[in-house]
Amino acid sequence: MPSPDRSRARREEMLVQLRELFLAEGFASFGIGDLAERLRCSRTTLYSVAPSKEQIVVAAVRSFFKSAAERIEARVAAADDPARQLAIYLEAVAAELQAASAAFFADVAGFAPAGEVYRENTQYAARRVQELVAKGVRAGVLRPVHASFVGAAVAEVMGSIQRGAIQAATGLDAAQAYRHLADLVLTSLAGGPADQDQITPPRRQGRGSAEPL
Template identity: 45%
Template sequence: MFDLADDGFATRRQTALFDDLLALFLAEGFSHLTLDDIAARLRCSKSTLYTLAGSKDELVRRVTIHFFKRATNAIEAILEQTRSERIAAYLIAVGEELAVASDVFMADLNAFAPAREVYEANTRAAAQRVRELIEEGVGNGAYRQVHASFAADLVATIMVRIQQREVRTATGLSDAEAYAELATLLTYGLRA
């Protein structure tokens, strides 16, 4: 996953509002909510929401960025503490971070282009991170000699299919479950 350099939050109150928005969206999705609904649920004014973003569309996009930034930071913290089976640890952590999202949120994310674009960019960055981990594992002898670019491309393909909800449609697996399965397949397939 990727790290968006700056959420652009100016105050603790704004950060807290983004956290509250994220919790609301993760639990219930966002497509059905109006700015009036959101303001009422967060017990703030619409003008307060407009300090966060100029429109509902931009607010959803920024909350999506906030979600993936938090996820990236949590995943990288786990990876820093992991010395073996790093690809599995990474992909399982990705799955765990996605597991907090309701099906409604994931469907809304996929249906709303600005949020989907954030997820797509995050998926590309995650695939690049997996490539780095494959190269690292091959380099230190943990993984057999494989063509890292090919393996990373293969992983990127399935990650995109997960993100686009194709894996869910084909298998019934949630995004989190699909990442756990991918971690298992990759780990055993790459071992030296």
């Protein structure tokens, strides 16, 4: 019997392969047999990830957002300037989503449990932007804006991107839309000293089960 450490390592390896396949081709058209054939593994190995295809999909989608969040936050932490941290965060989100195909986003939109994972991460990302805006205003490197309003506005746009409304209206895919959102936010907030009386600290919210984007 494999050791627990080896089993965990094998599961992580499978998740990496699954998310790469799903990002490239989506997941709705694959059955367990198809996945086993494409990944050259047994059904038993796939079921070590989760006990059903639906749960395997959710695990892979969650794994994608979790690994993306870790890379994004590592890049943010490497910058000292709060304005640069905001720029890095928004640009890195767009870069991470660039790997996802239209088929992946369509399948996420059509499968409620995967869509919920995406929605949770979108909500977290909006809160993270709010935190970074407030930090930049306090440091005097961003214009003195109402951070909670910016966070709420960004959340609305991110939600529209996630639901496909932005693509329907503009033809932009998710990664392209996030890049334009980054340009809009950064351009509108650049420059000007902070007025501490205008700063409203972001309301703390629990993350729940969300994995940060």
